[in-house]
Amino acid sequence: METAAHNQDTELVSRILGGEDDAFRLLVERHSRSLYRAAYRIVGNAADADDVVQETFLRAYRSLSRFDARASFTTWVHRIAINCSLDLIDSRKRRGHHASEEDDLAALVSSAATPDRVALGAEMQRAIDSAMRELSGNERTAFVLRHFEGMPLEEIGEILGTRLNATKNTVFRAVKKLREQLQPFTGSLV
């Protein structure tokens, strides 16, 4: 299944490089939804996730000739999306949009009133917000991709451009920080 998808992507890429611009639309249709989800997990709101998707496809289009057909297009384009998301977070930080980022994360963590979430309690939610904010861009990305997206560490390493051991350490650091922050709320369970 994955090989078939990979072959289809590769074929589309060669069609685009051969001058068939319409094939890019098919690539966009195949990947935009999953890129949106990945971006949303990192940037925390729909408008920014949309922007990340746009920027990702633009960057992908510009550097399509550098894409190695042996590699997975999905991984490649996700890597671009993650980088775009991290760039967006960085630019926000540089421009002093901390409040907005906090709001995004608060919305990300607390907007859905699922039964689990209700049980979790407001304090716990705030602790998760705060813990997620404490993570660096790479830690948050690695954690989100592993914890929420279920992406294998090796693939996360490819996206972040880090070796497997470094990727593992990034996830370990993220988990450790989260665990420390959430300790008071899970004390009875730990």
Add this chain to the structure above:
Amino acid sequence: MNQHLSQEELILAYYGETTSTHLETCESCQAELGRLAAVLDRVTLVDVPEPGDDYEARVWNRLEWRLRGEKKRERNGWMKWAAIAAVIVIAFAGGLLWNRRTTPETPHVIATNTAPSNPMPSNPGATNTDSEPSTAATASSNPDVIQVAAHVPPQQQTPRQPQTARPQDAPRDRILLLVVGEHMDQSERMLVELTNLTPSENDGFDIKTERAKAEELLASNRLYRRTALDRGEENVATLLNELEPMLMQIAHAPDEMTADELRTIQKRVETKGLVFKLRVVRADVSRKTVKQANEPTT
């Protein structure tokens, strides 16, 4: 192996990145894994809201517009340089002709130097008694008509006037009008794209594309304006003169603009009526180009 799993190994086990036979049998490690799971299981972010069934179409619609600009920019890359080269050639050729026309009867040395039958005058000083010594020196050391003409002292030069149209200038003028028409078309598009953005109070507006375009247009705008002035295309020169500060403001803007910054620029474009003026002058230029193309060359 009886050694208990480290915290790192437990994390890997939690995510299914490793399998351990020890874990299957060690109650202590199982308990530790349970404690880790109790924390990590709590970290549940909300599901990503579904962006709607037409999401792919919406992404494409928004993207297609930007890709079109991207392709046009790629395509125009070489055209831009060709156009700039054409304008430089026109300006240079125009300069040459102008110099030939306006230079007072140049010293005899020029003729002497350029005459193939007499490449080395036997006595340059003797043939140059009426000319400025500096000119003579240059001419005698450099047998090039153009360079000699360029050394005519400023007081001998007549003020620079727009050239009057002559039949032999028609092809050059047509090229100028064509490239300027294309330049105005691109400027108009860029301004329209910018004024179509809707400012809201959220975060910054990404105007990277428009900024890069304005930067590109600014460089050619200066050249076209000067050439249009030289060729007596006053309407074109005036408009390009008015366009230049606008291009400069956009080109020097940050990649991301606040809603207020964007509104200010949009207001300025509207107040000056730049889009409308570009449209009018471009139509005029286009008419002239067609007219010149249809005129028989004499």
